[in-house]
Every structure is written in C-alpha cells, then in structure tokens.
Amino acid sequence: MTPGWRIPMAIAIIAGGIGGIWPVAAMGEPGSGLLAGFLNGVTTSASVAFIWLPPLVAVVLCTQRELGWTSVRVTQGMAFSCLRRRWHVDASLLVVSALVAAGIAGIYGFALGNVFSPGEWSMGTAGARSTTEIATSAVQVAGVFGLTAAVCRLLQARQLALAVLLGSQLVTLVVLAILYFAPVLRPAQALSPWVGLWPLRTSEAMSPLLATTVSRPVGYIITAAWLTCFALGSRFRPDSPLAPGR
Amino acid sequence: MHVLTEARMLAARRDTRAAGLFFLAAVVLGGIRSKSGAIDAGSSVLAVATADDRSWYLPVLGSALVGSLGGAVFYERNRSIYAWIAGSKKSVLALGRVPVGFLLGAVCTVLYWCGRGIAAGISVRLSHRSFEILNDVGLPFRPSFALRIALLSIVAGGFGSLVGAAVRRPLVSLAVTLSLFACLLPLMDSVATRFPGAVAAQSYLPGGTFTTLLESNSGLAVASGLLNFRSGRSAFGGAALLVAWSVAIAIAAVGIPLVRYPRVGSPRRQIVQLAIPVAAILTVAGALLPNIARDALPWYLRPSWLHAKAENQSSPDIVERFVQHLKEGSDVPEAVVPLNRRDPFWKPLVVGEVKVGRQRDMAAPERVPVWVTIPNRSSDLHFQYVFTLEDAADKWRITSVTGAPL
Numbered sequence: 157m158t159p160g161w162r163i164p165m166a167i168a169i170i171a172g173g174i175g176g177i178w179p180v181a182a183m184g185e186p187g188s189g190l191l192a193g194f195l196n197g198v199t200t201s202a203s204v205a206f207i208w209l210p211p212l213v214a215v216v217l218c219t220q221r222e223l224g225w226t227s228v229r230v231t232q233g234m235a236f237s238c239l240r241r242r243w244h245v246d247a248s249l250l251v252v253s254a255l256v257a258a259g260i261a262g263i264y265g266f267a268l269g270n271v272f273s274p275g276e277w278s279m280g281t282a283g284a285r286s287t288t289e290i291a292t293s294a295v296q297v298a299g300v301f302g303l304t305a306a307v308c309r310l311l312q313a314r315q316l317a318l319a320v321l322l323g324s325q326l327v328t329l330v331v332l333a334i335l336y337f338a339p340v341l342r343p344a345q346a347l348s349p350w351v352g353l354w355p356l357r358t359s360e361a362m363s364p365l366l367a368t369t370v371s372r373p374v375g376y377i378i379t380a381a382w383l384t385c386f387a388l389g390s391r392f393r394p395d396s397p398l399a400p401g402r
Numbered sequence: 403m404h405v406l407t408e409a410r411m412l413a414a415r416r417d418t419r420a421a422g423l424f425f426l427a428a429v430v431l432g433g434i435r436s437k438s439g440a441i442d443a444g445s446s447v448l449a450v451a452t453a454d455d456r457s458w459y460l461p462v463l464g465s466a467l468v469g470s471l472g473g474a475v476f477y478e479r480n481r482s483i484y485a486w487i488a489g490s491k492k493s494v495l496a497l498g499r500v501p502v503g504f505l506l507g508a509v510c511t512v513l514y515w516c517g518r519g520i521a522a523g524i525s526v527r528l529s530h531r532s533f534e535i536l537n538d539v540g541l542p543f544r545p546s547f548a549l550r551i552a553l554l555s556i557v558a559g560g561f562g563s564l565v566g567a568a569v570r571r572p573l574v575s576l577a578v579t580l581s582l583f584a585c586l587l588p589l590m591d592s593v594a595t596r597f598p599g600a601v602a603a604q605s606y607l608p609g610g611t612f613t614t615l616l617e618s619n620s621g622l623a624v625a626s627g628l629l630n631f632r633s634g635r636s637a638f639g640g641a642a643l644l645v646a647w648s649v650a651i652a653i654a655a656v657g658i659p660l661v662r663y664p665r666v667g668s669p670r671r672q673i674v675q676l677a678i679p680v681a682a683i684l685t686v687a688g689a690l691l692p693n694i695a696r697d698a699l700p701w702y703l704r705p706s707w708l709h710a711k712a713e714n715q716s717s718p719d720i721v722e723r724f725v726q727h728l729k730e731g732s733d734v735p736e737a738v739v740p741l742n743r744r745d746p747f748w749k750p751l752v753v754g755e756v757k758v759g760r761q762r763d764m765a766a767p768e769r770v771p772v773w774v775t776i777p778n779r780s781s782d783l784h785f786q787y788v789f790t791l792e793d794a795a796d797k798w799r800i801t802s803v804t805g806a807p808l
Contacts, residue, residue, distance in 0.1 A: 268688030
C-alpha cells in the first residue's frame, strides 16, 4: 500500500464507529441490533464520504504515475488503458473495503454503546437507519467516487486534484454560509459540483444555515452535469504514463 | 541561522510572496465599501481603517499560517538534517523556528494594517466625501484592542512555526494549522448556530484560546464583539490552555526523529497499526460522547422529542388534533382549560384553511405557529395563531393561544 491512505481510512472507520455508538448512546434509543450497528456504521461513513474518499481514491489513481511505476509497466508491455482500468477497480475495492471496515467499527461502536449506556440489544436491525437514508448514502459514495475519479483523470496530479476537490467543498461551504444573508447568491450554487451530494437541504433541515436551497433531484442533475464536463475534459487531455514534470 | 536571514529566505519564495499578495488583496477587497456606518459617521481614512468590521481575525489567522509555513520549510529539504549533523541540537533547531514565526507574525500584522489603510482610502474616495486622513471624530477606536490583536498575531506566528516544526511538510502543516485555527473564521458563526456545542468544543483548540484571550471579560480590556463566542473561561484560562498546547507541540517537534527510515510492513501489520489507535479513539468516544451529546444536542434532536414525534405526541401533533377537534365540534382534550367555542377568536380556525407549523418553523418545542387563510373574493384573509404548550408527564398540553390577523 502506498503512503497517504492511513488518515482517510482512519476517518472512514472512526465515522463508522461513531455511527454505531450514536443511536443508543446519544439518541437514547432503547436498544440496537448487531446488524443495525453494521448498517449504521456503513451509512454514517458513507454520509461523510466527501471527506475521506477523495484522498483515499486519489492515492490509487495518481500515485503510481507520480512514482514512475506506470512508466516501467508501459515499457514492459502493459497497455496504459488496461492500467487505468485496473486503477479504477483497485480504487473501487478500496472504497468497499473502507466501508466494510466502517461497518465492523459500527459493530464495535454498537458494543460500546450498549456497555456504556446499557439497553436492549439484539442481533437484528433494530435501531438501524431508514432505507431512504441508506440509499442516499450509497448514491453519495458513488457520486463522490465519480467526481474524484473524473478530476484525477483530468488533472493527473494527486495534490492538485485534492486541492481542487477539497477546495471546492470549502468554497461551497462558504457560499452556503453566506446564502442565508445574501439570497442573491442562489444561482452560484449551480457552480458547485457538490450541490447534489450536500447533506443539508433547506427543505429537510431544521435550519437554513449551511443548507442548500437546491432540491435533491435538481442537485443530482447539476452534479451529473459537472461529472460529464470533467469526463469530456479528460477525453481531450492527452494521457501520458509519465509523471507530470515539476 | 540568523532570524532575519531565515525570514528573508522565506520572503524570497514564490509561494510566500504569492500568499502575502493574496492576503493583502483579501484585506483590501474585503475592506472596501462605499456605504456603511463607518463612512457615514466619519470620513477620515483613520476612522474607517480602525472601524470594527469583524476582519480583525485575519492577522491572527494569517500569522499562524505563515508561521507554520516558515517552520515547515526549514525541514523540507533536509536543511534540518544537515544542521543536526553539523552539531545543532534538535531542540535548538525546533525552538529556533519560533523567533522566525514571531517576525513573520509582525510582518503579517503590518501587511494587514497597510491593507486596511488602503481599503479605507479607497472607501472614502468612493463615498465622494472630502478626503481627510487623520480626523478621528465619530468612531470609537480602541488602541488596547488593536494592540492585543498585534501581540496575539505575533504569538500566533510563533505558535504556527512550532506546528510547522512538528509536522515538517509545508502543505500538511498549513492544513493542520488551518484546522487548529478554523474557529477564527466567521464561517464558525453559522456552524455554532447549528451546533451550539461547537462553542464549548472550539474553546479547547488553539484558535479558541485566542478567541478567549481576545473576548474574555476578565483580566484584560472589555471584549470587542469580534466573534460571538463567549467562553466561560477567563483570559488566564485561555492563556494556560495556549501554553499547554505550545508545550505539547514543542515536545512533538523535538521528539519526532529527524531521519525517518521507511518501514513498510506487511498489509496485516499496517492494518493492525491502524486498528489499535482507531479502537482507542472509539472507546474514548463511546465513553464520553453520550454525555456530551445529550447536553449539546439541540431540542429537535433530543431523545424525548424524537420519541414524541415517533408516537405522534409532539407539540405540533397535539395542535393538529386540537384544530381537528375544533373543526369537528367534538371535545378538545388537548387544552388545559375548557374551551368556549362561541368565542369569535376561534372562528378563523373553524372555517379557514389551517396550516400547522412544523418542527422547522418552531424556535422552541413549546411554541407552535399556525397560519390560517380564509379565501375571499377580493383578497384572502390571513391570520396567525401561536399555541403555547407545556410538557407535563411526557405529554404536551395547550396552555394558551394568541392570535392576530396578518
């Protein structure tokens, strides 16, 4: 494993553990099931995928080229397109591994929650998140993965891709923080690729602060449009197995 | 290396110069305004430049970031290892970054005030008033607060350099410093409104200790209202916490080896190395999180409210049933006192289209707004009622109702 994966993986797992602790310990649920701990761990970790997923996936998609391993493999006869497909498969498997690890941490959290705040526990899905929330978090993971892969392919440099991805998240946060006081900024939300994946919406959240006014279906369309733009842009950019020059 | 020489080397870097220009541009652009209380009250450049516009966090944050860059750059290309081999102690190398950080903090403060001055001059020009420079009539300028900002910016620069010396990678040290000082950003106002527990949590971070020192009402001058974080801790407490953070980071900066030999273990070993600290963090979270969360959660996330909602016994549900019984003419068990149905006060609720406020319309669980619309040929009539309830024996009951036409 190349360096740079530990911290995002740790964030994913800790988020999963807190997802397992949360229902009984914080929300005062009378009890939760073992399977619910796993599901809550996976769902909570997936809900915050926009924090840990980009650095984790960027390690797989960009590092081999930067370290020069890709050049060696291409000279050995491997087609670059095959290498790129393999990177995407490896990145997907890494994300699934992170979610499974988060689910296991959720089970640990379920056990901790029942130790520190004893309640009725079972083996089933009592206390699990709703099906809608699980489906939304699955879409979240897929969307964040798609955006990360598209930006990494377009920019072909790990640090620059992370700066763009995380920087755009920060800008989105700032715009939404100001939005309540400056409604004139509403159209600016369409400029953010994260608007479809944003966890807070004014139609669902208690407070309009830091929430987007864009509805979920429209948000998904905007994010898909951005994804398409990045994908088309990477098509026009010449692909090279060599590391970008400094 | 001499402090001034080190600072000159840092200033010669392209990224440092770009950051300085960006910072100056941000201060100037953020400070330009053609209409505000500052311009209207007094037109002098001095008055506008020293007005409170909540940007006084910028030199503290900027100093911390520049200081961390200065601290990390020293370790970036093995200069630290060469100095160590030549005989310098690791503690001297690490703590030697602090004076550089102080100097960078001072430079950042000077840049900030230059930017404020430029922005003030442009603002006065844009307001088409007469261009005066030094007239201080009309605005309260507190030299003590400006002095505190300057001193704390210099301290922040030194603290940032310690962080940079501990992290030793420029980009990562910038990210770490930004996260430690994120509570200085005005963005945190919005976060604190949504998560009230963030106010207490941020007071333990280094940035929070600076807000405590700036905002505390005891020990130093009266707080300026820079940020709305009123920590219960005194200025002495904030200073003690800052010293504790500084000592901890200095220990890390000195203790972390200069030369790291890459040890890439087997995947199983790497997973175990990751699992142990994560399990420790989760165990601590499981022990502490319940108590903190139950006190810090807003009312609409408290377990009692969620149970009531799940069982359709929350205050909006009670009000809905009340209105339904009122319309049907049946008994109204939800009210504390008997109801006089003939009172014209209730007529809009009986005949009109009723919309009971939901959770997101409520400022508190015991007050439920209700809007009534009575269609009319010429123009619809609108009324608003506010139901006040009390939570007795885990059951909401209506105690009073006020209403008025809109």
